[in-house]
Amino acid sequence: MHKCPKCGHESFSKSIKLSHGPALSKECENCHAQVSVPYWSALIMPLTLTKLFILNRLHLPRWLRLPIPILAFTFALFVYYKYVPLIVKLQEGEEGYMRQKIANAVIFILSISLMCSVFYFS
Ligand SMILES: [Zn+2]
Numbered sequence: 001m002h003k004c005p006k007c008g009h010e011s012f013s014k015s016i017k018l019s020h021g022p023a024l025s026k027e028c029e030n031c032h033a034q035v036s037v038p039y040w041s042a043l044i045m046p047l048t049l050t051k052l053f054i055l056n057r058l059h060l061p062r063w064l065r066l067p068i069p070i071l072a073f074t075f076a077l078f079v080y081y082k083y084v085p086l087i088v089k090l091q092e093g094e095e096g097y098m099r100q101k102i103a104n105a106v107i108f109i110l111s112i113s114l115m116c117s118v119f120y121f122s
Pocket of ligand 1: 004005006007008009011028029030031032033
């Protein structure tokens with residue numbers, strides 16, 4: 001179980017990080033805070049894809065073409081599961097709400113730009 005970042009109660013199942021992206025949130029059953037993952041976690045998959053596109057350009061031996069993407073995605077999932085924290089999603093009117101919204105928008109744009117540039121240059 002994962003602890004609520006606000007009250008510390010073990011309210012969330014182990015699968016919450018994988019089933020809930022940064023755009024979704026889930027309510028803590030104890031303190032009713034809306035909990036989610038930070039938007040920077042959305043950068044992990046585009047970075048993994050970028051890595052794979054760069055590796056693809058290196059003309060690796062044929063026998064490495066399947067294991068490398070599998071390892072890269074397994075590693076990305078491990079990093080996501082192990083190091084992405086749960087955060088309290090601030091509600092309108094709470095202190096820091098606008099800062100969190102702006103940071104999320106910037107990271108979202110960076111993530112989309114990264115994905116687009118990878119597909120454009122590949
Ligand atoms: Zn809580």
